Amino acid sequence: MLDKLFSSQAVAEALRIIQNEFPLAVWETFYVTVISTAIAIVIGLPLGVMLVVGEKNGVLPLPKWLMHVLNVVINLLRSVPFLILMIMLIPFTRLIVGTSVGTVASIVPLVIAAFPFVARLAESSLRELNPNIIETAQSMGASPMQIIVRVMIPESIPSLLSNATISITTILGYSAMSGICGGGGLGKIAINYGYYRYKYLVMLLAVILLIILVQIFQSVGTRLATKADKRLKN
Amino acid sequence: MIEIRNLTKSFQSGNDTVEALKNVSLTIPDGDIYGIIGMSGAGKSTLVRCINMLERPTSGTVIIDGQDMGSLSTAELRAARRNITMIFQGFNLLMQRDCLSNICFPLELAGVKKAAAKKRALELLEVVGLPDKAKAYPAQLSGGQQQRIAIARALATNPKVLLCDEATSALDPKTTHSILNLIRDINRELGITAIVITHQMSVVEEICQHVAILDNGVVVEEGEVGTIFANPQSPEAKRLVFPDGSNEILPAEPGEKRIRVVFNGALATGTPLIATMAMEENIAANILFASTRSIGDKVYGNMLLGIPDGEKNLPKAAAYLQSIADVVVEEVLPNA
Numbered sequence: 391m392l393d394k395l396f397s398s399q400a401v402a403e404a405l406r407i408i409q410n411e412f413p414l415a416v417w418e419t420f421y422v423t424v425i426s427t428a429i430a431i432v433i434g435l436p437l438g439v440m441l442v443v444g445e446k447n448g449v450l451p452l453p454k455w456l457m458h459v460l461n462v463v464i465n466l467l468r469s470v471p472f473l474i475l476m477i478m479l480i481p482f483t484r485l486i487v488g489t490s491v492g493t494v495a496s497i498v499p500l501v502i503a504a505f506p507f508v509a510r511l512a513e514s515s516l517r518e519l520n521p522n523i524i525e526t527a528q529s530m531g532a533s534p535m536q537i538i539v540r541v542m543i544p545e546s547i548p549s550l551l552s553n554a555t556i557s558i559t560t561i562l563g564y565s566a567m568s569g570i571c572g573g574g575g576l577g578k579i580a581i582n583y584g585y586y587r588y589k590y591l592v593m594l595l596a597v598i599l600l601i602i603l604v605q606i607f608q609s610v611g612t613r614l615a616t617k618a619d620k621r622l623k624n
Numbered sequence: 625m626i627e628i629r630n631l632t633k634s635f636q637s638g639n640d641t642v643e644a645l646k647n648v649s650l651t652i653p654d655g656d657i658y659g660i661i662g663m664s665g666a667g668k669s670t671l672v673r674c675i676n677m678l679e680r681p682t683s684g685t686v687i688i689d690g691q692d693m694g695s696l697s698t699a700e701l702r703a704a705r706r707n708i709t710m711i712f713q714g715f716n717l718l719m720q721r722d723c724l725s726n727i728c729f730p731l732e733l734a735g736v737k738k739a740a741a742k743k744r745a746l747e748l749l750e751v752v753g754l755p756d757k758a759k760a761y762p763a764q765l766s767g768g769q770q771q772r773i774a775i776a777r778a779l780a781t782n783p784k785v786l787l788c789d790e791a792t793s794a795l796d797p798k799t800t801h802s803i804l805n806l807i808r809d810i811n812r813e814l815g816i817t818a819i820v821i822t823h824q825m826s827v828v829e830e831i832c833q834h835v836a837i838l839d840n841g842v843v844v845e846e847g848e849v850g851t852i853f854a855n856p857q858s859p860e861a862k863r864l865v866f867p868d869g870s871n872e873i874l875p876a877e878p879g880e881k882r883i884r885v886v887f888n889g890a891l892a893t894g895t896p897l898i899a900t901m902a903m904e905e906n907i908a909a910n911i912l913f914a915s916t917r918s919i920g921d922k923v924y925g926n927m928l929l930g931i932p933d934g935e936k937n938l939p940k941a942a943a944y945l946q947s948i949a950d951v952v953v954e955e956v957l958p959n960a
Contacts, residue, residue, distance in 0.1 A: 526716040529678055530709065530730040530781075531702035540732065545720050620720045620761040 395590055404591040411579055416599060418493045419575035422565045423603075426497050427558045430504035435550075437464070437505070438512025439538055449524060449542075450534035464506040472503050472564050476571050496565065496573030504561050511553035515546045548619035555611025559604050566600055576600050626652040626675065626785065626817070631684035633670055644670040646841040648684070652834070654784075657811050657818045659832035659849065661825065661864060667841040668821045672787050675819065676708045677701055688785070706734055709778035713790035715770040717762040723749070723773045724758040730780045741780075748776035752806060768799035775806060779814070786810065788820045792827060800824075804831045825864050829853065829917055837861045850889050853917065853924040855952070865915070880910070881934025882956040883942060887916055887923040890950035897945070898929070905944050907937045928956065 394400070440460060444452030470478070476499040480490040483498040519542060527541045543550070566577030576596045584593020616622060633645040644667045652658045662668050673679040675686055677693050686693040688708065696704055709730070717726050724745050731741035749755045752772040762770050771791060778786055788807065792800040808831045811818050820832055828835050828849060836846040839860040845852060856862045902908050909929040916925030931937045942953045 520714075520716070522712060522714055522716045523718065525678060526710070526712060527729075527733075529676055529705060529787075530733055531705035532733050533702065536733055540729070541718065545718060547720060618720075620722070621763040 395594075400589070400591050404589065404595065407579075407583065407589075407592050408595060412576075412595075412599070415574070415576045415579050415596070416603070419562070419565055419577070419600070419603065422493055422496055422500065422568075422573070422575060423558060423562045423607075426500035426504055426565065427508075427554070427561050429497070429501045430508045430557065430561065431554065433501070434505040434508025435512045437509035438516060439542070441509065441513040442516040442542070443534065443538060449537050464509055467502065467506040468510070470503075472499070472567055473570065475499060475503050476568060480571075491572035493574030496568040496571075499571075500561055500564055500568065503564055504557060507560065508554075508557050511557060512550060515549040515553050516542055518549055519545055548615045548621075551611060551615035551618055555608060555615065558607050558611065562600070562604055562607065576603075625654055625689065626650075626819075627685075627687040628652075628671075628675070629685045629687070631671070631674055631686065632682045633667075633674060633679060634682045644841050645674070645681075648838075648841070648843050650836055650843065650846065652817065652819060654817055655811070655815050656834055657808065657820060657832045659820045659822065659828035659835040660838055661822055661828050661835060662838035662860075663823060663864075665840075666838045668823075668838055669789055671838065672710075672789050672819060672821050675785075675787060676705055676710065706730065706781040707783050708785040708787060709781065709783040710787040710789060711771065711774045711778050711791045713793045715762070715767070715774045715794075717770055717773055717777070719762050722759050722761050723754070723765070723776075726762065726773055727777045727780055730777060734781060744780060745776070748779055751779065751810075752776045766799075767795050768803060771795065771799075771803050772806065775803075775810070779810065779816075783816060785817045785819065788818060788822075790821055790823070793822065793824070800827070801830070807831060837864060850924050855886050855888065855926075877930065877932065879933050879935070880930045881938045882912070883929050883931060883938065883945075884954050884956050885927045885929060885945055886952040886954070887925050887927075888950045888952055890923050890948060895948075897948070898927075901941065901944055905937075905940055907931060907941050907944075909941065 437460065440452060441457075441464075443449040444457050444460075467475070476496075479499045479502060483490045483495050486498055487495045489495050523541060523545060524537055527537050532541065565573065565575055566580065569575065569577030569579070569581045576599055580593045580596035580600075583589040584596070628648055628650045631645055631648040632643065634641050634643045648671060660668050660671060670679055674681045675688075675693070677686070677696075681694065688704070691704065693701070693704065718729060721729070724742065727745035727748055728738075728741040731744060736744075746755075746758065749758055752775055754769060754772050754776075757765065757769065757773070762773065765773065786807070791807075792803050795803060804827060807818055807820070810816055811831075818831075820827060822828060832849050834847065835849050835852055836843050837852070837858065837860055838844070839858075844858040845856065845861045852861060853865055856865045898909055898911065909931055911927060912930050913928040914925070916923050916927065929941070931941050938955065942955075945951055945953045
């Protein structure tokens with residue numbers, strides 16, 4: 391098995407594929423992941439804030455039905471496996487992007503799958519905040535918006551950054567999965583060559599590159615979160 | 625002046641209603657340092673939060689300088705809270721901001737221009753004695769220093785009232801002392817009324833002029849600190865003033881009679897009272913319990929004395945002790 395995998399013919403072929411296709415694939419995976427995460431945060435962070443402040447005893451209580459709808463939508467989207475969600479969203483993607491195939495098109499299902507996840511992570515970050523800090527801001531006459539913008543979010547930055555790192559690595563994994571349904575990037579290469587054409591060496595290399603990307607995102611994220619945390623200054 | 629009238633606050637927990645405050649009425653004069661003392665769960669923190677409406681009273685009113693706090697609109701209340709600021713047991717500084725911008729925070733909320741806020745914050749760092757900590761983060765400071773920054777932050781908006789919610793309870797005795805001194809200085813120099821919530825009698829005795837004793841949501845005793853120290857009336861006050869229980873003393877010797885000697889601000893610091901009584905009246909009193917404190921140059925507190933051969937000696941001892949100004953003597957009957 392191993393000598394077959396590393397036969398001179400297989401290695402030569404793999405090298406050719408790497409040269410021709412990997413640079414673009416790495417770039418596609420990278421930008422799809424970053425853009426999807428960015429859009430997911432733009433949608434998910436405000437929802438996460440709403441989940442915390444909108445509660446009955448929250449800073450800015452929201453109507454009960456709205457909180458209910460929000461929770462149900464988030465839970466629904468979170469319970470559909472990504473692969474199935476992507477297939478279900480094909481008509482929707484076509485409506486927005488004009489096509490359901492290709493790298494750009496894969497951003498749509500990625501965002502839809504990721505923003506509820508981001509909202510839940512943001513919620514848990516904001517809940518970590520010491521409630522006394524919020525009471526203190528109230529005792530100084532802070533309005534609900536001032537508490538959200540000047541207290542809750544800035545005080546939660548380190549935790550939010552850690553959770554953003556979790557999001558981006560998860561979305562990277564999803565983006566590889568989107569290769570099955572016409573998405574581009576390393577996932578597509580791994581599936582097309584490894585699964586459909588039995589070129590395991592190519593698949594292996596694609597997976598190694600995915601691992602390296604995850605490592606890079608994780609270590610940059612961890613460093614940013616640690617650096618941002620003023621509690622760790624000594 | 626702060627007037628609290630018939631304040632009641634109850635909390636709903638499941639089907640039970642817990643009454644945290646029951647018909648509390650207090651008047652706190654301007655420029656006072658007013659202590660509110662009680663055991664854990666007595667309702668002190670709820671009471672102080674009703675003053676700035678962090679907790680809405682169930683009934684009753686809080687009137688500050690003629691303004692009924694309960695009747696204010698949300699926006700008016702936010703503005704009023706800049707006049708009644710608060711410090712806390714846990715300091716509650718913003719951990720991701722440095723000290724300077726922590727002090728600027730309430731000014732930022734009030735819409736003060738950045739440069740003006742910074743200038744004010746730097747002044748306040750001087751006031752609290754930490755001028756070199758502008759760029760330090762709270763996590764780099766000790767507890768006492770964090771509380772100083774919190775005090776500076778509370779002073780930023782030039783308040784009239786400073787609410788101190790167990791502000792020294794997380795600090796060691798020496799730091800407590802220095803923070804209390806700072807609160808007293810602020811009270812004297814800026815004329816800010818301070819309301820000090822605490823469970824420590826030592827805090828009240830150190831800086832307060834008036835005190836209210838809160839027990840189970842009820843004010844059981846209220847008045848000048850000296851008076852209450854010298855002669856606590858309610859069992860709750862007695863428990864706080866004499867935590868060891870002055871009534872649980874050894875059984876009396878045959879023929880012994882007991883008197884309580886109350887020092888009600890007597891100028892007795894330099895006089896060894898019991899020793900001179902032994903020499904001049906030839907009565908060798910047995911000190912069974914003593915709890916006296918000097919506040920300024922006056923002595924407050926009480927002593928329980930056993931007088932041997934009481935039938936004969938008691939009137940003499942009582943007459944001798946009572947000849948000193950501001951000393952009150954009463955006989956303690958057995959089982960009383």
